[in-house]
Amino acid sequence: xxxxxRFALSASLAGAVSLALAQSADQPLTSxxxxxxxxxxxxxxxxxxxxxxxxxxxxxxMKNNPIPADQARWSVYGKLTQDNQRYLWGILDGLASKTDGxxxxxxxxxxxxxxxxxxxxIEARGAAPLQPYFEQIDAMRSLRDLPTTLARLQLALNEDGxxxxxxxxxxxxxxxxxxxxxxxxxxxxxxxxxxLKTDAKSVDIRNKYVQHIANTFxxxxxxxxxxxxxxxxxxxxxxxxxxxxxxxxxxxxxxxxYHKVNAKGLQALTPGFDWRAYLAALxxxxxxxxNVTEPAFYKALGKQWKTADLNAIKTYLRWHVARAMSPALSxxxxxxxxxxxxxxxxxxxxxxxxxxxxxxLVDAQLGEALGQEFVSRAFSPALKEKAxxxxxxxxxxxxxxxxxxxxxxxxxxxxxxxxxxSIVNKIGYPDQWRDYGSYQVKRxxxxxxVERGNLFEARRQLAKIGxxxxxxxxxxxxPTVNAYYNPQMNDINFPAGVLQPPLYDxxxxxxxxxxxxxGTIGHELTHAFDDEGRQFDAQGNLKDWWTKKDAKAxxxxxxxxxxxxxxxxxxxxxxxxxxxxxxxxxADLGGLILGWMAWQTQMASMPQQAEATRDGLTPxxxxxxxxxxxxxxxxxxxxxxxxxMTDPHSPGKFRVNGLVVNMPEFEKAFSCKPGQPMVATKRCxxx
Ligand SMILES: [Zn+2]
Numbered sequence: 001x002x003x004x005x006r007f008a009l010s011a012s013l014a015g016a017v018s019l020a021l022a023q024s025a026d027q028p029l030t031s032x033x034x035x036x037x038x039x040x041x042x043x044x045x046x047x048x049x050x051x052x053x054x055x056x057x058x059x060x061x062m063k064n065n066p067i068p069a070d071q072a073r074w075s076v077y078g079k080l081t082q083d084n085q086r087y088l089w090g091i092l093d094g095l096a097s098k099t100d101g102x103x104x105x106x107x108x109x110x111x112x113x114x115x116x117x118x119x120x121x122i123e124a125r126g127a128a129p130l131q132p133y134f135e136q137i138d139a140m141r142s143l144r145d146l147p148t149t150l151a152r153l154q155l156a157l158n159e160d161g162x163x164x165x166x167x168x169x170x171x172x173x174x175x176x177x178x179x180x181x182x183x184x185x186x187x188x189x190x191x192x193x194x195x196l197k198t199d200a201k202s203v204d205i206r207n208k209y210v211q212h213i214a215n216t217f218x219x220x221x222x223x224x225x226x227x228x229x230x231x232x233x234x235x236x237x238x239x240x241x242x243x244x245x246x247x248x249x250x251x252x253x254x255x256x257x258y259h260k261v262n263a264k265g266l267q268a269l270t271p272g273f274d275w276r277a278y279l280a281a282l283x284x285x286x287x288x289x290x291n292v293t294e295p296a297f298y299k300a301l302g303k304q305w306k307t308a309d310l311n312a313i314k315t316y317l318r319w320h321v322a323r324a325m326s327p328a329l330s331x332x333x334x335x336x337x338x339x340x341x342x343x344x345x346x347x348x349x350x351x352x353x354x355x356x357x358x359x360x361l362v363d364a365q366l367g368e369a370l371g372q373e374f375v376s377r378a379f380s381p382a383l384k385e386k387a388x389x390x391x392x393x394x395x396x397x398x399x400x401x402x403x404x405x406x407x408x409x410x411x412x413x414x415x416x417x418x419x420x421x422s423i424v425n426k427i428g429y430p431d432q433w434r435d436y437g438s439y440q441v442k443r444x445x446x447x448x449x450v451e452r453g454n455l456f457e458a459r460r461q462l463a464k465i466g467x468x469x470x471x472x473x474x475x476x477x478x479p480t481v482n483a484y485y486n487p488q489m490n491d492i493n494f495p496a497g498v499l500q501p502p503l504y505d506x507x508x509x510x511x512x513x514x515x516x517x518x519g520t521i522g523h524e525l526t527h528a529f530d531d532e533g534r535q536f537d538a539q540g541n542l543k544d545w546w547t548k549k550d551a552k553a554x555x556x557x558x559x560x561x562x563x564x565x566x567x568x569x570x571x572x573x574x575x576x577x578x579x580x581x582x583x584x585x586x587a588d589l590g591g592l593i594l595g596w597m598a599w600q601t602q603m604a605s606m607p608q609q610a611e612a613t614r615d616g617l618t619p620x621x622x623x624x625x626x627x628x629x630x631x632x633x634x635x636x637x638x639x640x641x642x643x644x645m646t647d648p649h650s651p652g653k654f655r656v657n658g659l660v661v662n663m664p665e666f667e668k669a670f671s672c673k674p675g676q677p678m679v680a681t682k683r684c685x686x687x
Pocket of ligand 1: 523524527584587
């Protein structure tokens with residue numbers, strides 16, 4: 001769904017020290033390892049597909065792929081991501097060791113990587129990169145200085161941990177206009193519920209978070225007693241903000257996030273905070289249209305600024321600057337950051353090797369420069385053509401599917417078809433590469449590169465306000481193993497990284513490919529019509545195009561999915577928050593149905609494939625196993641707890657079993673009997 005794509009250092013570079021010299025066998029790849037699109041070794045044929053299809057399709061994978069020490073979870077997507085990273089590592093190593101004969105993009109990516117890999121220089125600088133920020137904070141004489149200081153810090157860090165987040169987005173009501181968005185933020189824990197839940201595990205995590213903040217302040221030179229006091233101050237302020245923050249379920253309702261105001265209206269929300277000074281410091285003094293996504297949050301923020309003393313605000317700012325920058329500092333900071341955010345919070349055993357973190361950072365800050373190198377080696381025009389062909393088949397399937405719905409009126413169907421026809425397909429990589437010309441990358445200044453990259457991205461976002469919309473822009477980089485639908489652009493986007501084996505496998509028969517990649521295309525397409533996407537029209541505007549009766553019928557069908565997934569357990573006693581995962585669950589089921597329909601069309605043109613049984617599996621069975629095998633995964637319990645709170649996707653097991661129980665085609669393909677676990681007594685279907 002819609003993602004504001006911005007770079008958060010703390011999220012991308014989850015960090016610490018031990019430069020994993022133990023993994024000296026770790027080498028860059030010069031070609032991609034081949035994993036087949038349907039991998040019989042990943043199956044567990046001792047399992048009964050009608051009892052637990054996920055075990056049948058993924059049991060071997062789960063057994064053969066324990067979670068690596070540096071990962072919170074491990075999955076087919078995660079493994080392919082790592083293969084891509086390993087390949088990019090080789091490219092970057094080459095670019096880093098050259099100093100001439102490189103074009104501008106190659107100079108930037110190569111030198112960025114070299115600076116990031118230079119641990120000795122990073123270690124020697126210690127906490128020095130924090131100094132300029134801390135000087136700005138120290139220089140604040142009163143609250144009147146807050147707006148300017150805050151704007152500067154937000155630009156340099158470009159993340160939402162500093163009280164709130166400010167950026168650009170399409171106007172929900174008029175998708176052709178880009179306006180300023182003032183959104184929530186200001187928290188150091190993963191979710192507002194992290195501050196509000198009262199169970200023992202949540203309390204324990206909070207205590208460890210406070211300890212982590214204190215440890216960081218000790219590293220910054222405070223005494224243990226001062227640090228304890230500072231941590232308590234931060235925690236109290238964040239808890240106040242958390243209480244005023246919308247839940248993730250509420251944030252899925254675009255109407256709850258749409259409150260347009262002018263400069264006066266914005267000012268009225270936070271009387272003591274001079275927005276004119278803030279905007280001037282951002283370089284955007286003339287802005288007069290804002291969407292305040294969470295007015296109640298801003299009111300609470302205004303109250304906090306008014307009542308908290310200046311020292312408390314300084315402490316809060318110092319913490320968030322240190323938190324965001326820690327992965328770019330010396331090992332003491334990096335390790336402290338890793339210990340809490342990766343180890344405590346997500347159960348990760350070991351810091352990622354340096355090369356991996358540096359590849360991730362180059363991708364995050366110079367993704368379209370690095371992406372060009374990736375695409376030229378790993379994505380052929382023929383592959384693009386095939387993916388486009390499959391996309392069109394899936395779209396034709398959706399058109400047929402809409403026509404055949406017995407619960408939707410002709411009026412709504414006509415508008416659904418109009419929306420479907422308007423969807424733009426983006427495959428592989430952008431037509432125009434981003435220009436990083438104004439982003440200066442230095443070979444001997446890692447922290448500076450990170451800051452200038454943040455600044456470049458923050459300014460690039462702000463520069464969109466009031467300008468014609470760039471419909472060609474991508475929200476993911478080409479090597480990314482993922483895909484998305486953007487309801488305001490009304491486009492589906494499949495980066496080159498997700499169109500590689502084992503997800504899309506040129507060497508395979510069609511059945512697993514349509515199950516897997518066909519299912520993914522159908523998934524993104526269905527997002528245009530899930531409970532959130534359906535509220536946007538063909539032009540990408542938040543506008544109700546449904547008759548009342550059809551909307552009611554949709555909601556009844558969606559409720560069936562909500563009830564179904566609410567019964568599934570994520571970990572221990574925590575069940576899926578199925579109102580949070582609804583959009584993804586609907587998209588998963590729609591994707592599988594559309595993938596199946598597209599495959600039927602394809603088979604009609606390839607009759608010789610229709611009969612072939614391979615590996616002891618019929619084509620229909622291969623379709624379903626191919627579909628399931630994108631989702632094979634292993635997860636750490638700590639990470640599952642965070643995911644249950646924050647991840648709009650259900651765990652892999654239910655992204656497979658939760659679908660097939662609803663599919664009569666599955667029952668038939670595996671000759672399952674009514675009453676068996678993979679045959680639901682009450683089937684759900686939305687699209
Ligand atoms: Zn999705």
